[in-house]
Amino acid sequence: MEKADVLLNELTQGRELTNLLRKHLHPSSRPEPETRQVLLDKILCSYDKALSMLNCSGSTSISMVETNPKVSTVQDSPGSHASDKKYMFKKRKTTCSGWSERVRVCCSGTSLEGPLDDGYCWRKYGQKDILGSNFPRAYYRCTHRYSQGCLAAKQVQKSNDDPTILEVKYRGRHTCSRGRASHFIATTVPSTTEYKEKGDHSRQQQQLEEKQKQSKEILLSFETGLKVKTEDLDNGDDIFPSFSFPVESGGVENGLFVSPATSESNYFSVSPFHMGSFGLGQNVQTSESDLTEIISAPTSVTNSPIVDLDISSLEKLEFDPSFLSDNPEFFY
DNA sequence: CCAATTTGACCATC
């Protein structure tokens, strides 16, 4: 299906839904408020889809924050790992500095499945309980750090406010060739969600409770649409100009939620490197620091054929750089 | 056997 057709479809649908809503709002009609709400949600969703297509190369990719270049406070030179040991500790990055982006991924399903998969291979190298945080922070670095000198790293931590939100901070740029085929299915994911308290036997119970809670929240989050929030951290680095959040397979069909457990692909993926790897990142500067975006994932309400398009478009994004350079406007 | 994760210890910074 042509992208334009899908776009048209979404817009048309939005229009129709708006008309429907107007009827419902008419004094003579007497609809339940829920109906209005549902309509409203659908409308918003349609427009979100349309906008996301316009803005993001027709896929669910999300143009993302660009922050200041500061990349090379980089800690170590590639390949310096072997003999260094303890005295080679790098300068500690003061809190937050050095971490280029903070991405908040709000997706209950994600929490259930484990942290998001951004299409790269990460190796966990540490975990810390953070003061004032209910959840530990996990530290990851690129699997190819030593084999290819790739310095990309990320931190993942559950949000204090809302455990269904994962806060991910990225640092460094992937210089490796991607270690994984560009499918976005999370197969094995690092276990940041299951933190261990030493000798804590109530952990399983905690997890169980959490899952129960989350399954409720899944419904809620799908009612309101999945959200991915991104925010500028500290005018940090220009490392991750864009993120994409491919969402495959409808978690919702005709307003009914389809359990993500049966649809393994229903999750978010954050890929901050898609554009950077094309060397376009520096040009993507999206207006100022006020780039906080709230993006509604297109997974909701309508049973849209967009799905397949998303994936294929994404593939295009990844394997056809000319597509990007030919369409710079997609990065706003 | 190899790669990934876990986890206590170490170090830099505040």
Added chain:
DNA sequence: GATGGTCAAATTGG
């Protein structure tokens, strides 16, 4: 001394 980031030995899993 408290805290956050990293190391690396031990453990786990495929």
